[in-house]
Every structure is written in C-alpha cells, then in structure tokens.
Amino acid sequence: MRAPDSSRAFELAEPAERDPAGGVRARRAHFSASALNAYAECERKWFYRYVCAAVDDPGSAASAYGSAFHLALERFHERYVHPQPDDEAAMHADLVHEIDATFAQYRHGFPTAIEFEIQVRRAHRTTRKYVEWLAVEARKAPFTVVGRELPVQLDLEGFTFIGFIDRLDRDAQTGGVTVVDYKTGAIAASASEYLQVVREFGDFQLPFYYWVRTAAGDRVTRLSLLPLKDALLDVRPVCLEVVPVPAAATRRNAPIGTISIADLERAKARMIEICRELTSAQPRSFAPAGDPQACVFCAYALACTRRPPPDGNRFGR
Numbered sequence: 001m002r003a004p005d006s007s008r009a010f011e012l013a014e015p016a017e018r019d020p021a022g023g024v025r026a027r028r029a030h031f032s033a034s035a036l037n038a039y040a041e042c043e044r045k046w047f048y049r050y051v052c053a054a055v056d057d058p059g060s061a062a063s064a065y066g067s068a069f070h071l072a073l074e075r076f077h078e079r080y081v082h083p084q085p086d087d088e089a090a091m092h093a094d095l096v097h098e099i100d101a102t103f104a105q106y107r108h109g110f111p112t113a114i115e116f117e118i119q120v121r122r123a124h125r126t127t128r129k130y131v132e133w134l135a136v137e138a139r140k141a142p143f144t145v146v147g148r149e150l151p152v153q154l155d156l157e158g159f160t161f162i163g164f165i166d167r168l169d170r171d172a173q174t175g176g177v178t179v180v181d182y183k184t185g186a187i188a189a190s191a192s193e194y195l196q197v198v199r200e201f202g203d204f205q206l207p208f209y210y211w212v213r214t215a216a217g218d219r220v221t222r223l224s225l226l227p228l229k230d231a232l233l234d235v236r237p238v239c240l241e242v243v244p245v246p247a248a249a250t251r252r253n254a255p256i257g258t259i260s261i262a263d264l265e266r267a268k269a270r271m272i273e274i275c276r277e278l279t280s281a282q283p284r285s286f287a288p289a290g291d292p293q294a295c296v297f298c299a300y301a302l303a304c305t306r307r308p309p310p311d312g313n314r315f316g317r
Ligand code: SF4
Pocket: 042, 043, 044, 045, 048, 288, 289, 294, 295, 298, 299, 300, 301, 304, 305, 306, 307, 308
C-alpha cells in the first residue's frame, strides 16, 4: 500500500480577521406596497425575500389560484367595461370561459390533478357570486371600468414605488374613482377592521393606490377590497369612503366605513420612513414576526432561526 502524500495534508490556518459589521440595503431601486407589507408583517421575512433572495419560494396552489383568477377578471373586463344588469347570464358564461382558459394556463401551479379540478370548481362557483354582485352594483350606480391591472409608479421624496392596480372604476354620475383590489386570500372582515390595519401600518396597498391615482389627477373617492376567497359566500366588498376629515366611528361589523385624508397622509409618511430605514445601510438586525400566524405559510420558516413558537406551544415549553 502506498504511504499517504503528506504534502497534500490539510493545514490549519490562523483564523481570519472578522469583517467589520456592515449594514443591509434593499437590493432593488424601487419599492412596492407588497414589499412594505412584508416588512410590516415581519422584518426578517422582508430580509429573506428582498435582500437574500437565497431561499426559493416555489409559490403555492393558493398563489396560482389568485393569479389565474386575477387574469380571468382582467380579460373579462376588457369586454365588460360598462357592466349591464341585463347581461348577467352572458357575463357569467363569459367569465366561466375565461376561468377555464386562465386556470389551464396556470395548471403547473397546482400540485395534483384533483387539486386543480377542485380549485376550478371553486372558481366557477365564485364567478356566479361575482357576476351577481356586479349586476347589483351596475343597477345601483352605473360605472365604467377605466383600468385593469394598471401599472402605476409614484415618486415620494426620492423613493420610487411601483405596483399594479387590479381595477379602477369611474362612477358615471359623480366621476369619483374607486380603486378595487381583488382578494383571493383572507382579508379584514369589516371596514373598521381594515381601517385599523391601515392605521397600524400593517397594509400600504390601498393608501399607495390612493396617492398614485390622486397624483395622476383622479378624484379617488373609495378604496375597495373585493373578497373572492369563499365560493359559498356572497361577494361583499370591504369599502372605505375617502373623507376630508375623520368621521364618527363606523359600526363594528359594517362592510362600509370611511378613511380620512389624514390617515392616508400618515400611511404615506410611514412608507417614506420605512424606505429610509431600508436604504440607510446602518448595521441592524431584522426582528421576527410578532404574530406566529405570519410564520404558518412562510417560505423561509426552515431558514429562520428566530421563528416564534406556534401559539399552542408558547406556554408548553
Ligand atoms: S418564519 Fe416567521 S419570523 Fe421567520 S421570517 Fe418567516 S414570518 Fe418571519
């Protein structure tokens, strides 16, 4: 047997000098409301997703469902710009057709054939609820769909924000504009709950859309979250009417409430403040989510060393 070649033996080295601690900067030159929402929900999640980009987020059936439904509605409203109550049957048939086409396009996002079939059927049931709601709204106050998946950009104190607005409607009588955000996931159950989320800086999406469309010259009068998650429930949007001064508190479970310009101003100021934090490059650590619910579907949970214990285990350790 040959003796081992000692010249190739592994040699221990002196430890290298530690690099001085440095800060972390956002990698992108622009910001989106979803990035700020991720930061508000969990600073670490923002760090993993927007700075490291090291952990692959393969997406989920829920995100494929959302993407396919959004695309179907975008195509559908290309034809139904002025929804008419009398067109309800035709609108329903048309939307079902679009759902079939867009879900086929996103088939790869569903792990199994059975899951795909279940989700297509769920979407079919939701289209009926959606079209029923659309016909009622058109009867109440005719409107024009003036934007679908509208790309938007806004510069605020040197920071650029970008995004896409799901739908913009203009009221035929008042000219007021409603920003509509389709939601295929969980949303606030009432207007007062959503207002509270905005006031606590937990959601920047609709405030951002308000400011971007106001800067574009629209008179934005309403911000609306349109729930498309539960196929068995009627579509009942959560709406905030924009008012110049804070109004009296809305009923707790009411779907319609108000939001003042001052609330929207505060949300805008916080957006700018977060961007300053994220571009300052000061050494810092990124705090984990305060609410363990944020970790349930987090794609970075395996990599995260500071994940809080699930609610049920908090006192069981
Ligand atoms: S596992 Fe929880 S604490 Fe960790 S990054 Fe995800 S959401 Fe944040």
